[in-house]
Amino acid sequence: MTMKTVLLSGLAVMCAGTVVAAELPRPKNIVMILADDVGWGDLSCYGAKAVSTPHCDRLAKEGGRFTDAHSPASTCTPTRYAIMTGQYAWRKPGTGIATGDAGLLIDPSRATLPSMLKKAGYVTGAVGKWHLGLGPGPGKTDWNTEIVPGPREIGFDYSFLIPATGDRTPCVYVENQRVVGLEADDPMEVSFKLGQDNYPGELDGRKNRDQLKLDWDYGHHFAVVNGIGRIGYMKGGTKARWVDEDMADTLAAKSVAFIERNKDKPFFLYFATHDIHVPRVPHPRFVGKTDMGARGDAIVQFDFQVGEVLDALDRLGLTDDTLVIVTSDNGPVLNDGYKDFAVQKRGDHRPAGDFRGQKYSAYEGGTRVPYLVRWPKQVKAGGVSDSLVCLIDSYATFAAMTGQALGQDDAPDSFDLAAALLDPAAKGRDTLILQDPDISLRQGQWKLIPAKKNQDAPLGVADGVVGNPDLFLKGGVDTGAARTPQLYDLSGDLREANNLAGQHPERVAEMLTALQDARAKGRTRP
Ligand code: NG6
Numbered sequence: 001m002t003m004k005t006v007l008l009s010g011l012a013v014m015c016a017g018t019v020v021a022a023e024l025p026r027p028k029n030i031v032m033i034l035a036d037d038v039g040w041g042d043l044s045c046y047g048a049k050a051v052s053t054p055h056c057d058r059l060a061k062e063g064g065r066f067t068d069a070h071s072p073a074s075t076c077t078p079t080r081y082a083i084m085t086g087q088y089a090w091r092k093p094g095t096g097i098a099t100g101d102a103g104l105l106i107d108p109s110r111a112t113l114p115s116m117l118k119k120a121g122y123v124t125g126a127v128g129k130w131h132l133g134l135g136p137g138p139g140k141t142d143w144n145t146e147i148v149p150g151p152r153e154i155g156f157d158y159s160f161l162i163p164a165t166g167d168r169t170p171c172v173y174v175e176n177q178r179v180v181g182l183e184a185d186d187p188m189e190v191s192f193k194l195g196q197d198n199y200p201g202e203l204d205g206r207k208n209r210d211q212l213k214l215d216w217d218y219g220h221h222f223a224v225v226n227g228i229g230r231i232g233y234m235k236g237g238t239k240a241r242w243v244d245e246d247m248a249d250t251l252a253a254k255s256v257a258f259i260e261r262n263k264d265k266p267f268f269l270y271f272a273t274h275d276i277h278v279p280r281v282p283h284p285r286f287v288g289k290t291d292m293g294a295r296g297d298a299i300v301q302f303d304f305q306v307g308e309v310l311d312a313l314d315r316l317g318l319t320d321d322t323l324v325i326v327t328s329d330n331g332p333v334l335n336d337g338y339k340d341f342a343v344q345k346r347g348d349h350r351p352a353g354d355f356r357g358q359k360y361s362a363y364e365g366g367t368r369v370p371y372l373v374r375w376p377k378q379v380k381a382g383g384v385s386d387s388l389v390c391l392i393d394s395y396a397t398f399a400a401m402t403g404q405a406l407g408q409d410d411a412p413d414s415f416d417l418a419a420a421l422l423d424p425a426a427k428g429r430d431t432l433i434l435q436d437p438d439i440s441l442r443q444g445q446w447k448l449i450p451a452k453k454n455q456d457a458p459l460g461v462a463d464g465v466v467g468n469p470d471l472f473l474k475g476g477v478d479t480g481a482a483r484t485p486q487l488y489d490l491s492g493d494l495r496e497a498n499n500l501a502g503q504h505p506e507r508v509a510e511m512l513t514a515l516q517d518a519r520a521k522g523r524t525r526p
């Protein structure tokens with residue numbers, strides 16, 4: 001079906017006034033590549049000059065590039081929770097940045113993006129960073145046996161995971177819910193009861209700081225694995241521990257192997273790279289590829305992984321009928337706790353483009369992320385779309401494309417944006433709720449960041465510095481938290497420098513009510 005017939009059939013349904021989904025084209029395969037902490041301005045197809053990302057640029061040339069796409073949160077776990085469930089993570093307490101010993105955060109009894117696609121006939125695979133918890137949880141997850149519940153219980157046929165993040169223990173891969181390379185006589189234990197020293201006999205980031213190959217700046221001084229301090233403790237599993245420098249190759253190879261194994265079936269691959277999260281320790285062949293140090297080189301390494309997937313699709317003749325999406329879980333960060341000199345070596349590079357804010361921030365830079373969509377059979381090459389779209393919409397959009405009806409309680413905040421994905425001229429969302437540090441609201445051109453919920457808590461950035469949109473580039477954390485509401489008109493103020501809340505109290509009140517309604521109703525999907 002061509003783009004025109006998609007739109008026509010959508011129109012026919014609207015005229016008939018029924019709720020039956022329009023017939024949409026169905027991709028043979030779906031590949032979603034989720035980068036970690038890659039900002040709007042970090043790819044050359046989004047204007048970066050200090051780094052070249054030819055594989056991402058190829059996607060932009062052969063598909064569509066979105067300029068107003070958002071991760072649902074400015075940190076990782078809530079974004080991933082929302083992608084998998086189609087539910088805003090702020091509805092479910094306990095879905096903030098997860099520790100390495102967290103239990104599975106998604107209730108296996110609920111429908112998920114992978115379980116929906118499995119029903120639709122796709123073989124489903126997750127490779128890379130998980131950060132959604134594994135097993136029963138703190139103190140109870142046993143890393144020495146099969147770890148249940150995990151990705152299989154929420155719909156993934158195959159998984160090869162970094163359990164939490166690269167900077168958190170356990171620093172081992174988990175394939176199909178078993179630690180890879182674990183030896184029976186060297187069992188593993190993991191703890192996030194931080195404060196004391198690492199397990200006896202294990203290196204400790206404070207006591208053994210002189211032995212580190214990458215020094216920590218803050219927060220990463222507990223267990224030491226591969227010469228790098230981590231958050232959390234671990235003991236045992238010595239032979240199973242990963243080598244950070246090989247991680248990109250390992251994850252790309254596992255992704256390609258999944259594609260090869262399933263080349264004759266429809267498949268859904270969720271490939272969540274570790275790059276460019278800290279610790280940024282790219283393979284030696286990428287070191288020095290940019291003048292920005294480890295953070296820039298990690299972007300090149302990220303792009304290499306995209307290239308490995310695209311090459312595999314080419315080689316297997318799957319390119320034409322595979323929907324490929326490349327995006328990121330939250331905005332960029334420079335110093336995230338290791339001395340890799342990302343701030344000092346940034347040069348003129350602007351990781352969040354011209355947007356204000358960063359990872360952890362309510363400003364645009366926190367959630368406005370690269371979003372590339374290629375599907376040669378259906379998506380026009382070289383299109384640029386300024387439609388408002390969100391990663392949380394993957395669920396309803398893929399459901400629509402694969403003809404799956406959504407149950408009333410499924411994916412309560414996910415919108416079917418198939419039309420917007422396929423056609424840059426089609427409209428996306430009107431409204432979107434974004435999270436972290438609290439929740440904020442986009443309504444068309446307007447953006448409301450309500451006053452900080454906990455008025456007694458210290459501010460990331462005080463009200464008075466609302467006029468300092470460059471804080472992030474100088475190494476600060478520009479969270480957007482303030483004692484009073486902030487209202488920005490993005491149509492004339494993409495930098496969110498001019499707070500109009502005082503001039504438009506009625507709009508502020510209206511938008512606060514909209515947020516309350518969304519909370520009270522438990523859903524935003526019509
Ligand atoms: C923070 C960590 C940061 C990073 C982040 C999660 C400290 C001081 N900082 O708490 O280094 O791990 O969590 O990043 O520990 S995310 O992309 O997975 O959300």
Ligand code: CA
Pocket residue numbers: 036037075076277329330
């Ligand atoms: Ca992240």
